[in-house]
Amino acid sequence: MSKILITGGAGFIGSNFVRMLLLGSDHQLVNLDALTYAGNLENLADVERHPRYVFVRGDIADAAAMAKVFAEHRPEVVVHFAAESHVDRSVLDASAFVRTNLQGTQVLLDQSRAQQVRRFVHVSTDEVYGSLGAWGYFTEQTPIQPNSPYSASKAGSDLLVRAAVHTHHLDCVTTRCSNNYGPFQFPEKLIPLMIANALEGKKLPVYGDGKNVRDWIHVADHCEGIKKAMEHGAAGEVYNFGGDAERENLTVVKEILRLLGKGEDLIHYVKDRPGHDRRYAMDSSKARALLGWTPRHTFESGLRQTVEWYVANRAWWQRVRSGEYQAYYERLYGGR
Numbered sequence: 001m002s003k004i005l006i007t008g009g010a011g012f013i014g015s016n017f018v019r020m021l022l023l024g025s026d027h028q029l030v031n032l033d034a035l036t037y038a039g040n041l042e043n044l045a046d047v048e049r050h051p052r053y054v055f056v057r058g059d060i061a062d063a064a065a066m067a068k069v070f071a072e073h074r075p076e077v078v079v080h081f082a083a084e085s086h087v088d089r090s091v092l093d094a095s096a097f098v099r100t101n102l103q104g105t106q107v108l109l110d111q112s113r114a115q116q117v118r119r120f121v122h123v124s125t126d127e128v129y130g131s132l133g134a135w136g137y138f139t140e141q142t143p144i145q146p147n148s149p150y151s152a153s154k155a156g157s158d159l160l161v162r163a164a165v166h167t168h169h170l171d172c173v174t175t176r177c178s179n180n181y182g183p184f185q186f187p188e189k190l191i192p193l194m195i196a197n198a199l200e201g202k203k204l205p206v207y208g209d210g211k212n213v214r215d216w217i218h219v220a221d222h223c224e225g226i227k228k229a230m231e232h233g234a235a236g237e238v239y240n241f242g243g244d245a246e247r248e249n250l251t252v253v254k255e256i257l258r259l260l261g262k263g264e265d266l267i268h269y270v271k272d273r274p275g276h277d278r279r280y281a282m283d284s285s286k287a288r289a290l291l292g293w294t295p296r297h298t299f300e301s302g303l304r305q306t307v308e309w310y311v312a313n314r315a316w317w318q319r320v321r322s323g324e325y326q327a328y329y330e331r332l333y334g335g336r
Helices: 012-024 063-073 087-092 095-114 149-168 190-199 219-232 249-260 285-291 299-312 314-322 324-333
Strands: 003-007 028-033 053-057 077-080 119-125 172-177 179-181 204-207 213-218 238-241 246-248 267-270
Touching: 003 012, 003 063, 012 028, 012 219, 028 063, 053 063, 053 324, 063 095, 077 095, 077 219, 087 095, 087 149, 095 119, 095 149, 119 149, 119 219, 149 172, 172 219, 179 190, 179 219, 179 299, 190 204, 190 249, 190 299, 190 314, 204 249, 213 219, 213 249, 213 299, 219 238, 219 285, 238 285, 246 249, 249 267, 249 299, 299 314, 314 324
Parallel strands: 003 028, 003 077, 028 053, 077 119, 119 172, 172 238, 179 213, 204 267
Antiparallel strands: 213 246
């Protein structure tokens, strides 16, 4: 059993990871989250009183606050999800991305060294590799060539982690993953946005010609990969995780409409995003061979389950869209 500090554990991937560890291991978990717009404690309402779980509200870029968190909780392992992660927001204003993704990561690395954390797992993205042509896959040896302010800030954080390994001999593992989907995803990302809009009879905005290709992975498969990297990854190594599910964005949108019994007349083409990468595809052979990892969900079954979840949990995403979810922390902790 280890005490694990999980940053960004109230977000989409982080909350799924927290739940997986609480229900499938004996680790003690400290969930650290600033509860900015994408952090939602309602994601963990079913486990919030678990005896091995503690929530701490904090900003990873605040060095003094992080020193107190590390000194009080003394984690043995850090799994770092916390990040500003939406490309469109980074195009409008990159400052929060630089602060959280770069400065925040360095603060965590410094505190991990000071408290002699025995493993630091840095959760990154395939977007640091840039864009692919019609053929080929990203491997761990693919040069880092980010094309958006978001991916540039994540690439920078990856390099800070690499520097901590080589300069300070901190035991770090970096994971890079393709596009996630599944329950509790903030409804500004493609799949939940399209599901929610379709359910409300609203237009489904598709960038450009809709032929940008992404490799999709179910969040549960990604979380399992992170767990294996945490437990079995080699210090200083990078591991790619992909779902072997390349799809054009337009194909995904049409399949969502089909599953919901909605017409394609809801599709609305909009001006393409500046610097929109054309194709991502991940080679996960290293993780398969060295970590014994393999995705369990096909895209067809995973998307169907995801659509069913959003249909069944309409109140959750409607609270997110209205902003009501941001009052949950005060309801839960305000009187303490």
